[in-house]
Amino acid sequence: MPRFFFHTETDVRHTDVEGVEFPSFDEARRDAIRTAGILLKDAPNGFWNSRPWTVTVTDExxxxxxxxxxxxxxxxxxxxxxxxxAVKQMPS
Known part of the structure; x- marks a missing residue:
């Protein structure tokens, strides 16, 4: 089974050194989308006004x-x- 590595970059770069085995390319692509969704779900406020976030999938x-x-x-x-x-939230 092929092994795929999911590297992410937000404000921090994470290099996947373990990888995950998937029986098909389609399943690996779906997991890349899930990974992107998890990044957004876990840090929605950090996403705005930051540089672009990436999920890069590589082979072995x-x-x-x-x-x-x-x-x-x-x-x-x-x-x-x-x-x-922001103006409304400023203390008077």
Whole structure:
């Protein structure tokens, strides 16, 4: 069974040295998506206003098979709402 390595990078880089065996490429790709979801679920506030987060899947030789890039951007309308919210939260 092929072994796949799921390297992640948020504000911290994690190099997967153990890997996981999957019987098919499809199952490994699905796990890459699940991994990206877990990253977002576990640190939703750290995601915004950070650099893009990535999940990179490699094979046993280190060949990059897939990369998922996660990048959240605030539009001008979103930035205005964030500023207004911050002003409301300031102590008087």
């Amino acid at each position: 030789k280190g060949l990059i098979l897939w990369t998922i890039e996660l990048d959240g951007q605030s539009s001008p309308a979103g930035q205005a709402m964030e500023r207004a919210s």
